[in-house]
Amino acid sequence: MLRSNAAEVDDGPALGLIVNPVAGMGGSVGLKGTDGLHILRDARRRGAQPTAGTRARSALTRLASTTNPMRVLTGSGAMGEDDCLAAGFDPVVIHRHQPGNPTAADTRALASALASRPVDLLLFVGGDGTARDVLAAVGDRVPLLGVPAGVKMHSAVFGTSPRNAGQLARLYLSRSPAAPLREAEVMDLDEAAFRDDRVLARLYGYARSPYERHLAQNAKAGSRAGEDASVTAAAQQVVAHMRPECLYLLGPGTTTRRVANALGVPSTLLGVDAVLDGKSVGLDLDEQSLLRLAAGHETYIVVGILGGQGSLFGRGNQQLSPAVIRTAGLDRIIVISSIEKLIALNAAALRVDTGDDELDAQLSGYIRIVTGPDRSTVFKIQA
Incomplete structure (x- = not known):
């Protein structure tokens, strides 16, 4: 039975979890992303519904199928606590965000707090913007793995699906040789240019990330000659x-x-x-x-x-x-x-x-x- 508790006992690996609860809300309503409060308001006005929590629970449920004990450290409420409880974990909350939706600043603050703890893997739920915020706060101090939940996911730090991200995290935390670390690109697109029908992509750096060819996605590649x-x-x-x-x-x-x-x-x-x-x-x-x-x-x-x-x-x-x-x-x-x-x-x-x-x-x-x-x-x- 998986468990984690407030005493932060040292039995088994430790997972850090960050959920961006508004990730991906702009997708179905054609907004190309959800970066910025004004875009989030527009997405809601158009009837967008949050999906990140569902995707987080899908990954955590797959991860929870292991028999090894595990500690989970996360943020309050929608930043991870709620989804952990729904998946059967008893998480340690190390960051509490202000009332309302968590911001990019909350993501960076939680990532920094997790990197200062002895966590073996930081699992985040979001898109390229979330990956960029996490990398900026963590650097190469802890391995990263993304649960795909955004609109833009061109980076190579994501699992191919939420369930596969959970499976890949499970393999890595069990120290399976089938899931070694690789240097994975973290990329993001300029959303303003994206909405103006222009692609301006930038490489923000490389993260250490677990890899298994069937479970992890590669970075988006451009067209080839011919x-x-x-x-x-x-x-x-x-x-x-x-x-x-x-x-x-x-x-x-x-x-x-x-x-x-x-x-x-x-x-x-x-x-x-x-x-x-x-x-x-x-x-x-x-x-x-x-x-x-x-x-x-x-x-x-x-x-x-x-x-x-x-x-x-x-x-x-x-x-x-x-x-x-x-x-x-x-x-x-x-x-x-x-x-x-x-x-x-x-x-x-x-x-x-x-x-x-x-x-x-x-x-x-x-x-x-x-x-x-x-x-x-x-x-x-x-x-």
Whole structure:
């Protein structure tokens, strides 16, 4: 039985936990992130709901399945205490935030407090912004591992899903040789530029982080030389087979933008756009707008693959929510990729992390990917 208690006994490893409870709230409502109080207010005004706590509990439940005793040190309330209690842990609270939502300053303060204690691993729940705050406070004093819960997760410190992050933490804390430490990139995007359809990425440093190739994600990789012609041809192939009176939802990214270019319609690089009968019917749409459009049409989802990570859903395209995917249907997902991008994955499976375990399981299996004119390949999807 796992346990931790206020006496901070020294039996077994110690886990530090930080939860950013507002992480990811901007995703489904099309806000590209939740950095800043004004963005959080806007997300709530649009009907966004918190999801970080659910993701924290998913990771902690997997971690709690170990039989080894463990101490958990965390922050009060929504910063970790509530989720620990829900997962069956009895945490030691070492930081209390002011009434209201915890801020980035609380994240940094809790991270500093945890780094000053003998913790073996700092598990944080959030996105790239949270990873950046934690790294700034901790440096290389303690290994870090992220539970993916944000909108932007381009850094290499995250598990491929909440459950896999919990499993990876479990392996590392049990001192398994299957989960050694590596130097993992911590990256973040400028959210203001991101909302203005520009990608300005910056490397903030490297963290020591547990790694197992099936459980940890890699940093996002850019396009490779020679990909442009094949991806453009693949996009033209998709356009050639578009059906009349059907709605096509074009996911974010340069790959799917080529579909819009082939149609000659406007598009947003980092949003989800909609096309009907060769014409644009919506730009940078949120989940509810997508559902309203899809309600009256046979709907197809067109997505690319996140380079380096192999992600299809759950990284930067949360507007394509489980509800949107189910409305379209699992057999109406069109994937476009260059063959070079697939080869660079080193035969690893594609990833889905929609936040809905049942849907992720249904998406798992094999999917056909359009790679060029009259060319396609079949690749495995693994939740």
